[in-house]
Amino acid sequence: MHAALVTDFDHNPRYADVDEPQPVRPHEEVLDVLAAALHPRVRSQADGSHYTSTDALPLVPGVDGVGRRADGSLVYFVVGDTQLGTLAEKTIVDLRRSVPLPADADPLLLAAAMNPAMSSWVALTKRVSFRPGQSVLVLGATGAAGQLAIQVARRLGAGDVVAAGRDRAKLARAGSFGASATVDLSASPDEVAADLAAKAADVDVVLDYLWGEPAQNAVMPLLLARADRSRALDWIQIGSSAGAEIALPSAALRQANLRFLGSGQGSVSTAGIVSVLPDLVAEVMRGGLTVEVDERPLSEVEAAWSATGAARVVFVP
Ligand SMILES: NC(=O)c1ccc[n+]([C@@H]2O[C@H](COP(=O)([O-])OP(=O)(O)OC[C@H]3O[C@@H](n4cnc5c(N)ncnc54)[C@H](OP(=O)(O)O)[C@@H]3O)[C@@H](O)[C@H]2O)c1
Structure with missing residues (x-):
């Protein structure tokens, strides 16, 4: 499958072929990623500067996204500290860190806003x-x-x-x-x-x-x-x-x-962060929270990484 791949913290991720993931632990499932955004958190993950960085390479960056499960249903999900993030055609999700979405959910808006x-x-x-x-x-x-x-x-x-x-x-x-x-x-x-x-x-x-x-x-x-x-x-x-x-x-x-x-990862537990996701999804779905979206194909990840506009870049694999 294709993914954004970091092999050197001094260079933008490049579009590369990587092995398809296999679920390992209970509650894990492989999803098709529909949209995943380039948040500052993702940039700092990809250049090794985030406080959670272990310096391990190679890695696929990306911390959240909207995906389609094998049964066709949609979810918004966050991933833990992992070498396989969300800027990929597929990723592994612990379903306890996901929120079901209705079929008419807007993957781009949710990926950008959450x-x-x-x-x-x-x-x-x-x-x-x-x-x-x-x-x-x-x-x-x-x-x-x-x-x-x-x-x-x-x-x-x-x-x-x-x-x-x-x-x-x-x-x-x-x-x-x-x-x-x-x-x-x-x-x-x-x-x-x-x-x-x-x-x-x-x-x-x-x-x-x-x-x-x-x-x-x-x-x-x-x-x-x-x-x-x-x-x-x-x-x-x-x-x-x-x-x-x-x-x-x-x-x-x-x-x-x-x-x-x-307030961030560590000062709030993963369970604490996950607990707010359903209310937030509902609020975004209701139209109560808005953000500008800059949609890009994942194949352009290397160039799009340097985008500086006001809108949140969202990659579509
Ligand atoms: N702890 C958490 O849970 C959490 C979650 C999400 C984000 N964050 C963090 O929150 C920060 C903002 O995230 P974001 O998604 O909003 O990023 P963003 O969309 O890239 O916005 C960053 C903003 O910071 C402004 N800025 C930079 N330097 C400035 C300065 N010296 N004076 C005034 N404004 C300045 C920029 O203004 P200009 O447009 O003028 O350059 C830009 O509007 C990041 O550090 C991110 O990592 C934390």
């Missing part, structure tokens, strides 16, 4: 006790996960949702996803600090997709402008699009009720 949407859904339902009416700052609201985080927060009952991002054109769309205010992170540092203080100082939760300099520069302006610094502020670290590290003044943790925590 991983980025899961990031905020899991964070708000598994990592904090988020209550309807609470307010949220999405730091990094212009990527797929950030745009979906606005929609997810609203769906889970958020009051105000403030969207912060550096791409003005994409930020202009935040209102259509449900944001009540925006902060332009491409402005000067002083302007960004003042804007964050004015619009987001009293949020209950930060969904942080950026880390790095934008997160570092946001902490103190937000804390110092808070009406009641003893009121809890949960800062959930989800992505690191702007950098892997920050410098944090110790006073930040003393002078406000600031709690840093993360």
Whole structure:
């Protein structure tokens, strides 16, 4: 069968012939992959930089997808840490990590939306006790996960949702996803600090997709402008699009009720992540969560790997 194959972490995966998989363990089944997306998680898997990487090669990247079972039914599925991912004509799925789909499901939309949407859904339902009416700052609201985080927060009952991002054109769309205010992170540092203080100082939760300099520069302006610094502020670290590290003044943790925590593989169990999938599938199927899709044949994987557009690349084997 054909698959995207990584043989060297310094090169894009190439379209190659690999052996067809055989199920080994109980609950496993071989599926035909209908659509599987190129998420940042997949890029970091393929270049060996993800924190779960074992450096073992060769590998077929891909963490999720929509597939057809031998009986013809459709499922959305996630795979564990494996050398055989989902960017292939067939893959092995543990059916306990899959959700049945109706026959009229849109494989491309589900493949594109589920991983980025899961990031905020899991964070708000598994990592904090988020209550309807609470307010949220999405730091990094212009990527797929950030745009979906606005929609997810609203769906889970958020009051105000403030969207912060550096791409003005994409930020202009935040209102259509449900944001009540925006902060332009491409402005000067002083302007960004003042804007964050004015619009987001009293949020209950930060969904942080950026880390790095934008997160570092946001902490103190937000804390110092808070009406009641003893009121809890949960800062959930989800992505690191702007950098892997920050410098944090110790006073930040003393002078406000600031709690840093993360959400991802490890801080949430596999069972915890899988448990949210049916609700998320239903929400995407209902049309409540949207993301732009860039459909590509898997045969073009090597060139498509470098795509930089706003839409999520989804490969069709
Ligand atoms: N923990 C989890 O469960 C989980 C799940 C899914 C995703 N993630 C992580 O979340 C992050 C975002 O994922 P995604 O799917 O949304 O990726 P994406 O669609 O590629 O979006 C990344 C966004 O980050 C923005 N960005 C990069 N550097 C920036 C900076 N210095 N200041 C402001 N914005 C900046 C980019 O803005 P421009 O358009 O201006 O370049 C882009 O809009 C990734 O790190 C991903 O690995 C985590």
